[in-house]
Amino acid sequence: MKARAVVLAVGAVAVFAIGGYAAWQSSWVRSWFARDSENQAEIDRAATAALSNEKPIDPASGSPQWRGASRKGIAPAGSFRTDWDKNPPKQLWRVPIGGGFGSCSVVGGKLYVQDKQGGKERVVCLDAETGKPVWEYAYDAGQAGTDGGFAIGPRATPTVAGNWVYIVGGDGKLLALEVEGSAAKERWRHDLLPEFGAPMPQWGVACSPLLHGDLVIVQPGGKDAAVVAFDRTSGELKWKAGSNPPSYSSPVVASIGGQDTVFAFMGDALVAVRPTDGKVTGSFPWPTRFGGNIATPVVVDEYVFVSRPATR
Numbered sequence: 001m002k003a004r005a006v007v008l009a010v011g012a013v014a015v016f017a018i019g020g021y022a023a024w025q026s027s028w029v030r031s032w033f034a035r036d037s038e039n040q041a042e043i044d045r046a047a048t049a050a051l052s053n054e055k056p057i058d059p060a061s062g063s064p065q066w067r068g069a070s071r072k073g074i075a076p077a078g079s080f081r082t083d084w085d086k087n088p089p090k091q092l093w094r095v096p097i098g099g100g101f102g103s104c105s106v107v108g109g110k111l112y113v114q115d116k117q118g119g120k121e122r123v124v125c126l127d128a129e130t131g132k133p134v135w136e137y138a139y140d141a142g143q144a145g146t147d148g149g150f151a152i153g154p155r156a157t158p159t160v161a162g163n164w165v166y167i168v169g170g171d172g173k174l175l176a177l178e179v180e181g182s183a184a185k186e187r188w189r190h191d192l193l194p195e196f197g198a199p200m201p202q203w204g205v206a207c208s209p210l211l212h213g214d215l216v217i218v219q220p221g222g223k224d225a226a227v228v229a230f231d232r233t234s235g236e237l238k239w240k241a242g243s244n245p246p247s248y249s250s251p252v253v254a255s256i257g258g259q260d261t262v263f264a265f266m267g268d269a270l271v272a273v274r275p276t277d278g279k280v281t282g283s284f285p286w287p288t289r290f291g292g293n294i295a296t297p298v299v300v301d302e303y304v305f306v307s308r309p310a311t312r
Contacts, residue, residue, distance in 0.1 A: 049300045062107035066157040066208035067296060071252050093131030097124060099152030100170075101206075107160045110134060114167055116141065116153030121169045123158060123177065123184065137177055137184040144170025144204030155206035155248070159216075164232070166216050172198070172205040174218055176235060188235030196222030198246055201267075202290060206248040212262070212275050217253075219264045221246025227264045227273050239278025242271050247293040254299035263304055267291030270306050 067073040081087065098115035105112040111128045114121060121141040125134040144151040156168040163179040164187075172193040177184040193200055198220040210217040215229040215238060222228075226242030244266035251264040253275060261281065262273040268291065272282035286293060288308045298305040 046300065046303045049303070062105070062160075064105050064107045064160040065211070066103060066105075066159070066250050071210070071296070072298065073296075092129075095126060095131045095133075098122070100154045101152075102154050102208075103157040105158045105160050112158040112160055112165060114154040114156065114158060114169070116144075116170070121154055121173075123165060123167050123175075125165075125179075125184070135179070135182050135184050137175075137186070139169070139173070139175065139186070141169050141173065142171040145202055146200055147202050150203050155204050156208040156250070159209040159211055161211055161232070166209040166211070166232070168192075168205060168207055168209055168218060170204040170206075172200070172220060174209065174216075174230075176216070176232070187233075190230065190235065192218065192220040192228075193222075196220045196225035196228060196240065198222035198225070201246045201248065203248065205246070206250070206294075208250040210251045210253060210262070212253045212260070215275060217251050217262060217275070219246070219249070219251055219266065221266060226266050226271060227251065227262065227278075229275065229278060241273045241278040241280050242266070242283075244269055244271055244283075245291050247291055249293050250296050252297050252299060254304075256299075256302050263297045263299065265293045265295065265297050265306055267293055270297060270304065 063069060065071060097113065098117040100115045102114045106128050109128050111126045113124050115124060116122070117138070119140060120138040122136050122138045124136045126132065127134055144153060144155065151170065154170045159166045165177045165179065165184065167175050169175070172191060174190045174192055176187045176189070178187050192198060192205065207219045211232060214232055216232045217227065217229045219227045221244060223243050225240035226244040228240045229238045230236060231238055245268055247265055247267040249265035251262050253260055253262050260275055262275050264271045264273065268285065268287045270284040270286055271280060273279065274281050286306060286308065292309055295307045
């Protein structure tokens with residue numbers, strides 16, 4: 001009798017499981033569970049909201065960081081040709097550099113980029129009009145990530161503010177450089193992973209430094225130090241927040257309800273941090289296979305958009 005009862009129980013569970021899976025494929029059934037969490041009016045509002053660029057590019061400020069002056073990936077107003085198939089752009093200059101996956105910053109007629117040459121990573125400054133070298137700064141660097149096949153160099157983009165340049169290397173070194181004439185001098189540095197007990201991501205450290213007021217903010221993904229902020233001039237640690245694992249994203253800041261908020265897309269969640277004191281004000285779980293949260297959060301009005309690879 002006991003064996004028969006067990007068989008009947010297993011059969012019932014199987015029937016419910018198969019039936020439940022089949023029902024879940026129905027958009028009608030799914031709508032029962034979505035009604036409490038989805039608001040069509042809010043969805044429509046988010047879909048039509050304008051993504052403004054409150055920091056337009058000009059010759060003085062240029063594009064000083066990852067995704068431009070506003071960190072939103074918006075080009076300035078004006079003409080921009082898109083008929084490249086019929087009228088391709090003309091190459092003005094070309095300069096060979098080392099390996100890396102980062103982007104460029106362009107400020108005041110100068111272009112800034114990171115690369116790796118041998119056992120050293122570099123920050124390279126070029127004349128944006130001619131490509132001629134202005135200065136470079138090299139420093140010892142370890143392997144960028146545990147996967148050697150992709151460890152060809154830095155992943156991040158330099159952040160430029162006046163005559164200061166902030167960079168994060170592929171192995172997690174945060175450097176602050178001050179430019180004097182045609183030379184860059186290191187003012188301070190932090191080796192983020194050992195300093196904050198963070199693991200080395202499989203594909204290296206990729207966060208581009210965020211400047212906010214007197215702070216430079218990065219996200220090493222350490223214990224009690226998922227997101228950290230330093231004084232941008234002295235390098236003094238100002239606060240650390242959260243215990244989320246690392247990702248490959250970069251933090252952004254936006255005003256939500258009249259309060260500035262830093263959004264850091266970590267390896268398992270979107271974390272909201274108050275920049276004045278490092279208090280975590282919110283967290284939205286977003287686990288991804290391999291901690292592969294890569295995209296930079298996009299803030300529109302008071303909506304925050306995140307995405308992940310199709311393979312979770």
